[in-house]
Amino acid sequence: MRFLLRRLGFYLAAFFVAITLNFFIPRLMPGDPTTRIFLALRGKLRPDQMDSLRKAYGLEGSLLDQYLAYLWKLAHFDFGVSTVNFPEPTASLLFYAAGWTLFLVGVATALSFVIGVSMGIYAAWHRGGFFDSFFTPINVMMNAFTPAVVALLLWYGFTMEWTVFPLGRAHDINLVPAWDLQSAANIVWHAVLPVASIVLVSFGAWHLGMRNTMINLVNEDFVVLAKAKGLSDRRIRYRYAARNAILPQITSLALSIGYIFGGAFIAEIVFNYPGLGKFTLNAIQTRDYSFIQAQLILLTASVLIANLASDILNVIFDPRLRTGSRH
Amino acid sequence: MSHLTETAPAAATPMPAKATAPPPAGAPSPEELMAELRIKPRPQIFRKVPPSWQTFLSNKAGVAGLLILAVFIVAALLAPVISPYDPYRRAGKPHVQPGVEHFLGTSRQGKDIFSQLLEGGRTSLTVGFVAGLSATLIGVAIGISAGYFSGKTDEILTFFVNVSLVLPALPLIIVFASFVEEASPTVIGLVLAFTGWGWSARTIRTQTLAIKNREFILAAELMGESKWRIVLREILPNMSSFVVGGFVLATIYAILAEAGLEFIGLGSPSSVTWGTMLYWAQRAQALQTGAWWEVWPPAFAIMITGAALVLVNFAVDEITSPQLRAARLGGRIRRFLKRRGRSVDVF
Numbered sequence: 001m002r003f004l005l006r007r008l009g010f011y012l013a014a015f016f017v018a019i020t021l022n023f024f025i026p027r028l029m030p031g032d033p034t035t036r037i038f039l040a041l042r043g044k045l046r047p048d049q050m051d052s053l054r055k056a057y058g059l060e061g062s063l064l065d066q067y068l069a070y071l072w073k074l075a076h077f078d079f080g081v082s083t084v085n086f087p088e089p090t091a092s093l094l095f096y097a098a099g100w101t102l103f104l105v106g107v108a109t110a111l112s113f114v115i116g117v118s119m120g121i122y123a124a125w126h127r128g129g130f131f132d133s134f135f136t137p138i139n140v141m142m143n144a145f146t147p148a149v150v151a152l153l154l155w156y157g158f159t160m161e162w163t164v165f166p167l168g169r170a171h172d173i174n175l176v177p178a179w180d181l182q183s184a185a186n187i188v189w190h191a192v193l194p195v196a197s198i199v200l201v202s203f204g205a206w207h208l209g210m211r212n213t214m215i216n217l218v219n220e221d222f223v224v225l226a227k228a229k230g231l232s233d234r235r236i237r238y239r240y241a242a243r244n245a246i247l248p249q250i251t252s253l254a255l256s257i258g259y260i261f262g263g264a265f266i267a268e269i270v271f272n273y274p275g276l277g278k279f280t281l282n283a284i285q286t287r288d289y290s291f292i293q294a295q296l297i298l299l300t301a302s303v304l305i306a307n308l309a310s311d312i313l314n315v316i317f318d319p320r321l322r323t324g325s326r327h
Numbered sequence: 328m329s330h331l332t333e334t335a336p337a338a339a340t341p342m343p344a345k346a347t348a349p350p351p352a353g354a355p356s357p358e359e360l361m362a363e364l365r366i367k368p369r370p371q372i373f374r375k376v377p378p379s380w381q382t383f384l385s386n387k388a389g390v391a392g393l394l395i396l397a398v399f400i401v402a403a404l405l406a407p408v409i410s411p412y413d414p415y416r417r418a419g420k421p422h423v424q425p426g427v428e429h430f431l432g433t434s435r436q437g438k439d440i441f442s443q444l445l446e447g448g449r450t451s452l453t454v455g456f457v458a459g460l461s462a463t464l465i466g467v468a469i470g471i472s473a474g475y476f477s478g479k480t481d482e483i484l485t486f487f488v489n490v491s492l493v494l495p496a497l498p499l500i501i502v503f504a505s506f507v508e509e510a511s512p513t514v515i516g517l518v519l520a521f522t523g524w525g526w527s528a529r530t531i532r533t534q535t536l537a538i539k540n541r542e543f544i545l546a547a548e549l550m551g552e553s554k555w556r557i558v559l560r561e562i563l564p565n566m567s568s569f570v571v572g573g574f575v576l577a578t579i580y581a582i583l584a585e586a587g588l589e590f591i592g593l594g595s596p597s598s599v600t601w602g603t604m605l606y607w608a609q610r611a612q613a614l615q616t617g618a619w620w621e622v623w624p625p626a627f628a629i630m631i632t633g634a635a636l637v638l639v640n641f642a643v644d645e646i647t648s649p650q651l652r653a654a655r656l657g658g659r660i661r662r663f664l665k666r667r668g669r670s671v672d673v674f
Binding site: 010013014017124127128129132133137140141143144145146147148149152153155156160212215216219265266269281284285 | 388486489490579583586587590591592593602605609614615622626627629630633634636637638641644648650651654655656657658659661662
């Protein structure tokens with residue numbers, strides 16, 4: 001319990017660092033959004049309009065006042081008004097994009113975890129065999145191929161050369177997403193390529209992580225004892241070796257679940273997918289500060305919560321942590 | 328010293344006793360066994376290099392990766408000499424097919440792809456290696472200090488390491504790159520270096536903690552060596568494979584992240600790197616118009632560099648974790664035993 005409380009304290013501190021950075025970085029950079037609007041309207045704004053704009057964006061008063069107001073708004077989930085899509089509150093845009101990203105990257109993360117870990121178990125069990133010596137390097141190399149290249153290859157191959165899959169978007173333009181079979185089929189069909197482009201460059205890491213952890217376990221005494229007892233190969237492989245080797249992978253899985261809200265920039269841009277990555281890039285290009293800040297806070301919060309979840313999982317699975325002998 | 332020379336012959340005497348048992352009929356000779364296991368005696372040169380290098384050199388994939396990297400680096404270094412055209416200027420008509428005049432064709436803007444590829448390699452590799460090196464240096468400095476000077480120093484440094492690990496780096500880079508106008512390759516490299524040191528700091532710290540209670544460190548401390556000397560001369564050399572492994576990973580990360588950032592248009596479009604080449608190819612809709620030669624050269628260059636670095640990393644991993652090397656070499660023995668119908672459970 002003390003361990004978890006200490007971690008919780010750390011995450012709160014880290015979150016504080018993050019929101020403080022988030023506040024100061026944009027303000028230290030040259031040019032504020034009001035000046036940009038002023039320039040965009042070619043000086044058609046009166047000084048009092050400028051002031052009210054400043055007020056709307058929370059750029060009023062001393063830096064300390066602004067900071068306190070910013071914290072106050074954050075505590076009420078008020079991310080302000082989008083600079084670009086003016087009357088639209090940032091929060092509604094953010095949650096729309098977050099929904100699509102959660103689906104896209106969530107499915108991709110789950111798939112690459114399952115594929116990578118099963119391949120890792122197989123490679124570690126038959127270590128040094130053909131599968132291990134051939135596919136382990138290949139899979140890890142795919143991990144080092146840029147997502148951009150893989151996404152472009154898939155996009156070119158399956159939408160241009162063979163027109164199997166749609167060019168992009170999350171669903172057909174004239175389809176209104178609903179909870180029925182037709183929408184589901186349409187959405188899944190549109191997600192195949194983007195998901196594949198993410199899975200292809202990420203499952204190698206799971207493969208390698210699982211394989212290397214498990215190889216270090218298969219010569220441990222408890223595995224040898226299990227063999228000596230005459231337990232079935234299957235049982236030793238899954239219940240003894242893989243069961244213990246998967247713990248670190250579950251920790252990393254929790255972390256990647258936290259990173260889901262980072263969005264898949266490249267897949268979303270190549271396949272024109274309406275997720276957080278595409279929206280964030282758009283916000284960057286149009287200097288929509290409130291969206292960028294809101295997205296960063298969403299991401300930091302989800303990463304920190306995922307970290308906390310992985311700590312809790314570790315305490316549950318690893319009795320050594322409960323006694324507090326490690327930190 | 329003298330007792331060592333005395334015991335040496337004594338240790339050798341039991342050997343003939345074992346060998347006196349006559350080999351069973353039809354058993355293969357050691358030479359045949361070596362041939363079947365495909366084991367070659369180590370070349371003489373191997374004995375002159377340190378053991379960790381021997382491990383590295385015995386891994387063919389790692390050597391292949393290193394050679395590929397060497398070719399790329401030489402090509403990048405010689406770029407100004409071999410480039411047939413100026414990579415920053417128009418060299419011909421837009422989208423000329425690969426041929427005699429333009430080895431890899433021209434881009435939409437009429438720039439020579441081959442010259443751009445060389446120049447791009449120069450920038451991309453420099454950014455990758457420099458960012459990777461700086462991230463490793465920061466990581467090593469922080470990791471060793473945290474591990475060796477425990478107490479308050481450790482607590483403060485570990486806090487920063489954890490913050491840097493927990494804060495999502497890539498989005499942070501993207502936001503950071505967006506706030507500076509025109510993120511040149513140098514700016515991207517700097518940002519990558521300052522966000523990519525967390526992992527090496529953590530592994531180095533753990534390693535330092537494992538090493539610092541060993542006898543040789545205690546001996547150095549008792550001899551009154553200064554702390555910095557102990558860190559530099561006693562601890563650091565014992566972690567070289569971790570440092571090299573961290574450097575390779577940081578470099579892969581930096582090269583991929585730079586290409587990714589530039590591909591989505593956050594880099595400076597006027598610079599020539601593999602990432603901006605992809606960016607321009609995408610903008611010119613090169614694939615849709617059939618100009619494949621504008622896309623594939625930078626794409627494959629990045630892929631091959633990444634793959635070569637991964638191969639090197641595999642070989643370095645085997646130095647760090649001997650179990651992995653045993654697994655690779657054990658495969659031959661397992662296959663050998665299988666072919667002879669023996670149980671492979673012993674490995």
